[in-house]
Amino acid sequence: MAATNKEPFIHMSKRDTLPWQKAWTIRFIAIIAALLVCALVTTVLTGDNPIKVYATIVEGAFGTSRKTWITMQNLSILLIISLALTPAFKMRFWNIGGEGQVLIGGLAAATCMITLGNKLPNAVVILLMVITSLAAGAIWGLIPALCKAKWNTNETLSTLMMNYIATQLVAYFTIFWEVPKGSGKIGIINQNSNVGWLPSLFGSKYLLSIVVAVLVTVAMYVYLKYSKHGYEIAVVGESEKTANYVGIKVKKIIIRTMILSGALCGLAGLLLVGGINHTITTTITAGQGFTAVMVSWLAKFNPITMVFTSLLIVFLDRGASEISTAFGLNQSFSDIITGIILFFIIGCEFFISYKISFRKKSRKEEE
């Protein structure tokens, strides 16, 4: 008898975990495809040779030693923020509030620098800066966590709102402390006395952020993989019900992890304000809180892989700044390129998690 039911033409099914070589091959193919599309877009828009464009990107990121240092510094900050968000994401707590937590940490540091600049010795000011920025970031992360733990408030939306509340607070204080009056900017804080400026290690002003980033990466890797807390986070992330059966108090874990997440973001804010820029503005994070979400997700929440994904993003960003100055294009070109590459990488995850099989010709029925 002929089969009356036809198999669908394309059939999707979920895969078991792919061996990591195959997974990374798929991702690599996606990146190559993305680069080809970007080359196409660049040629269409600028009429320039795409190879020349890519050469400019590499030069922009690593061309001179100063550029390389700046790339590494930007990489460090982005990496710290991504690492901060990772424990929350592993727990499936979508902490989109990275921007706000970094800003509020930076604001706390700036407050110490401005108000205590003349009154206390430098070492005390720096110590207070560290404590207050970590605490401020932690509180900013704690509030949405409490709401989620007690009343199951949607964490994506609450952390998002906290971002803009933080942005407006920074804007308020920027005008409150503006120097000179009416400019809308604070300018370099304590330019003459250098009070509150984080020390530069071994004479290089870039090294502090890089060292902190390396330490945080290693610490986060060990924390997530080898500590009891990390295990609890992983269980809660996989299945909340299992966590409850095992006796893990999910509410406590949510609150504890968000305190850690917020505090690390506050640390990034401290570095940005005290170490790198020595001022505070609303755009000091340059959207890195949101980029960090993508970096963390792309690295599948693995701190070591995160080094490479953040390197990719920072590399593209610095390179595109170079392109825009070299070819007379708008600064926003890098956003377009970054967006295209992100879309490809996001899309290729599908091929890693799901398998596509096409309809096979039905075999003859055996009588």
Added chain:
Amino acid sequence: MIDLIAFIPRAVGQSIPLLCGSTGETITEKSGNLNLGIPGVMYVGAISGVIGSFFYENSTTGSLNGFLAVMIPIVCCLLGSLLMGLLYCFLTVTLRANQNVTGLAMTTFGIGFGNFFGGSLIKLANSDVPSIALSRTSAFFKTTLPFAGKCGWFGQLFLSYGFLAYIAIIIAFLTSCVLKRTRVGLHLRAVGEGPSTADAAGINVTVYKYVATCLGCMIAGLGGLYYVMDYACGVWSNDAFGDRGWLAIALVIFTIWRPNVGVFSSILFGGLYIVYLYLPSGMDHMEVKELYKMIPYVVTLVVLIITSMRNKRENQPPQSLGLSYFREER
């Protein structure tokens, strides 16, 4: 005291982009897709309209044909927003990617796209105008009803807006009506609350998600177009649109996913954006204006917390918001 007759029309002018954004995002969220790319979509919609009208204005020297001057930007805007919506749907519904990450990538891409073409259009099109000032097109967008000027304060409060504003308000009320009282709206809400149940009942989940998200993006794009053509008088400046996209997302939560409440709440949010200009001590304490701008977000956060505290089922976000649907997963 505040000069209400002057304040309210300005507040309404600020509110229309927010209203469009929030109506579009409400439709999208009701289908279960959390589209955090709405700020990017609004930029893309605005710049697509600007590009279309830029080429039209530069290709005709005399007076513009009124109908074309209005329809070309609108069609380009809808097309641009539709493409963004299709991209989001393809990634999240067909490829089942994480919605937060896709939305944020789209916002980065969309804002970059808008700013890039806004800054470079002149260079790319090899034209010699000094800046993009589409004042002729904008004049068409701003035409009000002919007798509006003669009706005194009533005319100023209710009749003095461009036609896109009225369209936006009509769309909001229409959306609310469709969601609450028609079968299509019921199916859409079912898809958002429980896609597996809706699927079992025979509703095509993929089609509803696609249509809802694309429609939502198109409406939001219109909001961006209104801002450039009507409010900003046809002049595009980079990042002029600012954070309004995120405010629109906040508005969705504030209105508890009800577009008809959105009409009035958007006026409230729009008003808070500019209230500092109208208060007597306004210009002396510029920093206080930042605190006023903080109020919409604080209020939204409070509404979010209170609705989750009281946990009334009608006021909760759609159950499957942010989750992808795969039929064979249990």
